Structure formats: structure tokens, C-alpha cells
Amino acid sequence: MPAVLTVRLFARYADLFGADRLEIPAEGIETVRDLLARIRALPGGAAVAATALVAVNLTQARGDAAVSPRDEVALLPPLAGG
Amino acid sequence: MPAVLTVRLFARYADLFGADRLEIPAEGIETVRDLLARIRALPGGAAVAATALVAVNLTQARGDAAVSPRDEVALLPPLAGG
Amino acid sequence: MPHLTRARLDLGDLLCEIAAPERGGVASFLGLVRDHHEGRGVQGIEYSAYEPMAESLCEAIVTEAQARWPVRVALRHRLGELVVGDTAVAVAVAGPHRDEAFAACRYVIEELKRRVPIWKRERYADGTEQWVDPTREARSERVEGRGSLR
Amino acid sequence: MPHLTRARLDLGDLLCEIAAPERGGVASFLGLVRDHHEGRGVQGIEYSAYEPMAESLCEAIVTEAQARWPVRVALRHRLGELVVGDTAVAVAVAGPHRDEAFAACRYVIEELKRRVPIWKRERYADGTEQWVDPTREARSERVEGRGSLR
Numbered sequence: 506m507p508a509v510l511t512v513r514l515f516a517r518y519a520d521l522f523g524a525d526r527l528e529i530p531a532e533g534i535e536t537v538r539d540l541l542a543r544i545r546a547l548p549g550g551a552a553v554a555a556t557a558l559v560a561v562n563l564t565q566a567r568g569d570a571a572v573s574p575r576d577e578v579a580l581l582p583p584l585a586g587g
Numbered sequence: 588m589p590a591v592l593t594v595r596l597f598a599r600y601a602d603l604f605g606a607d608r609l610e611i612p613a614e615g616i617e618t619v620r621d622l623l624a625r626i627r628a629l630p631g632g633a634a635v636a637a638t639a640l641v642a643v644n645l646t647q648a649r650g651d652a653a654v655s656p657r658d659e660v661a662l663l664p665p666l667a668g669g
Numbered sequence: 670m671p672h673l674t675r676a677r678l679d680l681g682d683l684l685c686e687i688a689a690p691e692r693g694g695v696a697s698f699l700g701l702v703r704d705h706h707e708g709r710g711v712q713g714i715e716y717s718a719y720e721p722m723a724e725s726l727c728e729a730i731v732t733e734a735q736a737r738w739p740v741r742v743a744l745r746h747r748l749g750e751l752v753v754g755d756t757a758v759a760v761a762v763a764g765p766h767r768d769e770a771f772a773a774c775r776y777v778i779e780e781l782k783r784r785v786p787i788w789k790r791e792r793y794a795d796g797t798e799q800w801v802d803p804t805r806e807a808r809s810e811r812v813e814g815r816g817s818l819r
Numbered sequence: 820m821p822h823l824t825r826a827r828l829d830l831g832d833l834l835c836e837i838a839a840p841e842r843g844g845v846a847s848f849l850g851l852v853r854d855h856h857e858g859r860g861v862q863g864i865e866y867s868a869y870e871p872m873a874e875s876l877c878e879a880i881v882t883e884a885q886a887r888w889p890v891r892v893a894l895r896h897r898l899g900e901l902v903v904g905d906t907a908v909a910v911a912v913a914g915p916h917r918d919e920a921f922a923a924c925r926y927v928i929e930e931l932k933r934r935v936p937i938w939k940r941e942r943y944a945d946g947t948e949q950w951v952d953p954t955r956e957a958r959s960e961r962v963e964g965r966g967s968l969r
Contacts, residue, residue, distance in 0.1 A: 515719055516788035517800040560786070563722040579719055579786075585801040586718070586746060586787030587700050587758045587778060597869055598938035599950040642936070645872040661869055661936075667951040668868070668896060668937030669850050669908045669928060681831065690854035690903050696847070696924075698917060699834075703843035753840050767848060767928065774846075775921060 510534060510572060512544070513579040518557075521549050531574050537561065538568035544580065553580070592616060592654060594626070595661040600639075603631050613656050619643065620650035626662065639663065672727035673718055675749045683743035683761035692741065694767035696774040700758040702751050707806065710794030713752045719786040720748075730780045734773040740764035744777055746787060757789075822877035823868055825899045833893035833911035842891065844917035846924040850908040852901045857956065860944035863902045869936040870898075880930045884923040890914035894927055896937060907939075 508531040519525055527544065534540050537559045544550050558581040559566050565581075572578055590613040601607055609626065616622050619641045626632050640663040641648050647663075654660055670686070680697060687695070702714050723746070731742045743761045751757055758781065762774040781787075782803075789801045820836070830847060837845070852864050873896070881892045893911045901907055908931065912924040931937075932953075939951045 513719070515786070516717060516790070517802075520800070558786075560719065560722055563725055565784075579722070581719065581786050582788060582800065583802045583804045584782070584784070584786055585789045585803055586716075586723075586785045587782040595869070597936070598867060598940070599952075602950070640936075642869065642872055645875050647934075661872070663869065663936050664938060664950065665952045665954040666932070666934070666936055667939045667953055668866075668873075668935045669932040680834070684830070684849075688851075688904065693851050693853035695849040695851060697849075698847075698921070699845040700917070701838075701843050701845060703915070704840035754838065765853070767850070771848070771921070771925060778917065 507532060508574045510540065510574055510578055512540070513577070515579065515581060517582040518553065518580050521552055522547070535571060536568065537566045537570045537572055540572055540578070557581070589614060590656045592622065592656055592660055594622070595659070597661065597663060599664040600635065600662050603634055604629070617653060618650065619648045619652045619654055622654055622660070635662070672724055672744050673720060673746055673748055675747065678745050678747050678756040678759045680759055680761060683745060683759055686743045687741040687761055687763040689741070689763065691765060692763035693765060694770040695761065695763045696767065696770035697759070697761040698774055698778050699756050702753050702755045702757055704753045706791060711753065711791050712794055713750060713792045714757065715750050715790045715792070716746070716748045716757060717788050718748055723785050723787055726785045727781065730777055730784070733780070734762070734777050737776070738764060738769040738773045740769050740773045742773060742777055744781070746781070822874055822894050823870060823896055823898055825897065828895050828897050828906040828909045830909055830911060833895060833909055836893045837891040837911055837913040839891070839913065841915060842913040843915060844920040845911065845913045846917065846920035847909070847911040848924055848928050849906050852903050852905045852907055854903045856941060861903065861941050862944055863900060863942045864907065865900050865940045865942070866896070866898045866907060867938050868898055873935050873937055876935045877931065880927055880934070883930070884912070884927050887926070888914060888919040888923045890919050890923045892923060892927055894931070896931070896935070
């Protein structure tokens with residue numbers, strides 16, 4: 506079974522993909538930047554900002570941060586608390 | 588009957604003179620500065636600061652403001668609200 | 670206490686948590702649901718969060734404020750369906766003096782807005798709904814500002 | 820509502836007075852009686868005022884804040900005998916956004932302290948009492964500051 510990255514989706518992005526999570530084949534994805542590029546290439550994915558926030562293990566991650574199938578990964582729309 | 592200035596006292600100054608108000612002969616008192624000088628010459632009055640606050644008709648008054656027996660005059664210790 | 674809740678927020682509860690005889694200054698902030706936003710009539714807001722991350726960041730922000738100033742902080746954000754006038758967020762800070770209390774209160778609400786993964790969908794009077802995007806509003810405000818004569 | 824009262828202060832009452840559907844940001848400040856002051860144990864404080872002047876100045880300060888920012892302000896100061904933990908002063912400000920609410924809240928408490936004729940006599944744990952003089956404290960703090968190596 507090929508490894509997959511599970512990406513949690515919220516708010517606008519959950520609506521965009523009609524799902525609470527994406528299962529993405531991990532092959533060729535080393536970093537947050539790679540992951541974002543793959544997501545933006547999905548149908549409807551162009552609406553995800555190239556600078557979208559990604560959290561890895563509950564912490565906001567930079568583009569060059571590593572991601573692996575063992576991590577809890579989340580794609581965060583622009584924050585709007587308060 | 589000679590005219591008198593009634594000066595209301597509060598807090599520390601009420602304790603100092605043992606009274607809620609002073610009745611001061613108005614003769615020779617034209618301004619807030621004159622009044623303060625007279626008060627400071629009373630027994631115990633040296634403990635009143637030369638820069639003590641004086642209110643005339645519910646408004647803080649400068650040294651050169653006029654006072655007359657028709658005014659409501661008050662001698663205010665350093666403010667400590669809040 | 671968890672910082673995220675679906676129950677009504679009560680500032681009195683927060684004040685009780687942080688009160689102590691040596692703390693004389695208490696600053697607080699409440700964010701309420703307003704009846705309008707960008708010129709549209711608002712009926713309600715649905716708040717949602719990436720809950721484990723939001724909890725952990727709220728706790729981090731409280732800890733940061735308490736390390737930086739000699740204060741105690743209580744912070745609560747509500748999730749779920751809110752109507753106009755409901756309290757969405759409450760911050761209360763008690764310290765020995767008002768300077769620290771105000772500074773820490775301001776810090777907590779600004780950091781919450783900047784860092785905590787919470788989202789809101791507004792329900793408008795005309796029946797439509799929309800996710801709120803503060804980054805887009807900031808951009809359009811800048812563009813409008815540039816074009817105006819004010 | 821008069822701004823001076825001998826009754827217990829309740830922040831909830833002030834919040835009700837200023838709430839409105841178009842106001843989303845509410846900042847507030849409470850000044851409580853602390854259990855110490857300048858290193859001495861405090862048991863209670865008696866607040867008194869030159870009442871007509873203090874009422875008139877509180878009203879002026881509220882009016883100034885409401886003219887300068889698009890906010891509604893509630894301000895209340897308690898008089899009489901207070902014990903540790905009692906609320907001596909309460910300020911609540913509601914506005915469309917938090918910047919104005921915080922700025923106006925800060926303005927009101929600072930102006931109250933600077934301009935309103937209210938006095939307090941502290942009762943200490945050792946049975947003595949003393950009128951509080953913030954101008955004297957500011958002077959002695961400056962002198963101490965000059966002499967220290969911090």
C-alpha cells in the first residue's frame with residue numbers, strides 16, 4: 506500500500522473540497538511547499554492560496570518544513586477568530 | 588456684618604482644621620492666591636501646600652482667578668480616586 | 670478550564686478565576702457579534718476551530734502574557750452558532766496595577782486574532798452565508814484607501 | 820445614573836447600559852481594593868468625594884470620550900467603607916471595534932484619576948489609618964529611582 510499524507514481541512518477549504526480531509530499519495534512530497542503545490546493542482550485547488558497556512562503537528566510550519574505520513578497535517582484558511 | 592468666604596474642606600484638610608468648612612473674612616482677598624496665603628497663615632495651615640488645588644464653583648481655579656463671598660469655594664487635597 | 674467552549678461566555682466567571690487580594694487592576698475585553706459587517710446586515714455567526722491546535726495556542730498565549738507581565742489571565746472563545754449580541758471571545762486580566770493589566774489584555778486579544786486557528790461564517794439578513802477572510806478585507810481597505818481623497 | 824454610589828459596583832450593570840447590536844468591542848477596567856500598599860498590609864479603604872464637583876467631572880469625562888471616539892461609556896466610582904477585593908471604580912466602553920474601546924477606556928480611567936476630587940483613607944493591619952497622597956508617592960518614587968543602580 507503506497508504511503509498517504511492525511512491533510513485535515515477546515516472552514517472555507519473544507520467547503521472547497523467537500524471534505525474534512527484529503528488523502529494524498531506521499532510520493533514526491535518532502536516539504537510543506539511540495540504538499541501545497543500538490544493540493545493546488547487538485548480540482549478546485551487553485552482557490553487555495555500559494556501562501557496558505559499549513560500546520561504540522563499542531564504548529565504552523567514554513568514552506569521548507571518536512572512532512573511525512575506520520576505527521577498530523579492541516580491546511581488552514583485565513584484565521585478569523587475573535 | 589463683614590463679608591466672609593466659606594471654604595469647604597475635604598479629607599486630609601478637613602482633619603487638619605478639624606472642620607468641614609472655614610469661614611474667612613473676605614477683606615483683602617481678591618484671588619485664589621490671596622485665599623491660599625490666608626489659609627496657610629492659619630494655625631496648622633502651613634501643612635496646606637502652597638500649590639493646593641482650589642475649586643471655585645465646582646471648577647478647578649488658577650491662582651489668579653477671582654473669588655468672592657458669592658462663590659462656592661473648596662480646598663482640595665491631592666486627588667486619590669480610582 | 671479549556672479555552673474553547675460551546676457554552677455562553679460569562680465575564681463574571683473569568684473575573685472570579687483571576688481575582689486575588691494582591692491584584693488591584695482588572696482589564697477585560699469582550700468581542701460581541703455585531704449586526705453588520707462591511708455594509709451587510711448580519712444575523713449570526715458560526716465559529717469553528719482546529720480545536721487541539723487552537724487550545725494549545727490559547728494556552729501558549731496566556732502563558733506568554735503571564736511570563737511577560739505580573740498578571741493572571743483568563744481567556745475563552747466560543748464555538749458554534751452565535752446570534753447578534755452574543756459574546757464570541759472574552760479576555761480578563763488581573764494585575765497589581767492597571768498598566769500591566771491593559772497591556773496584557775491587549776496582547777492576548779491581538780495574538781489570539783493573529784495566531785489561533787478559528788474561523789467564522791457569517792449569516793446575512795438576505796439568507797446568504799460567507800466565510801470571513803480578514804486578510805482579504807485588509808487588502809481591499811488598502812486599495813479603497815489609496816483611491817479615496819480622505 | 821449618577822457616577823458616584825455607595826452601593827456595590829457590578830460590571831454587568833455597566834455592560835448592559837452600553838450594549839447595542841452595532842457595538843462589537845467592549846473594553847472594561849475595574850479598580851479593586853488591594854491587600855497592600857507601599858509595603859503595608861491594607862484592611863480597607865474609605866472613599867469620599869466633593870460630590871457635586873466629582874459628579875460633574877465624571878460626566879464631563881464620559882462626554883469627552885464619547886465625542887472623541889464612536890463609543891458609549893459607563894463610569895461608576897464607589898464611596899464609603901470598602902474592604903479588600905471590593906470594586907472601587909468600574910469603567911466599561913463599547914464601540915464598533917476594539918481599538919476605540921481600549922483607547923476610550925484608558926482615557927476615562929486616567930482622566931478620572933487626574934481630575935476628579937475623590938480621596939481615600941487606608942486602614943492598615945496595625946490599626947492605623949492614612950490619607951493616600953499619590954503626588955507624594957510619585958515624588959518619593961522618583962527620588963528612590965535616582966538613588967538606585969537599576
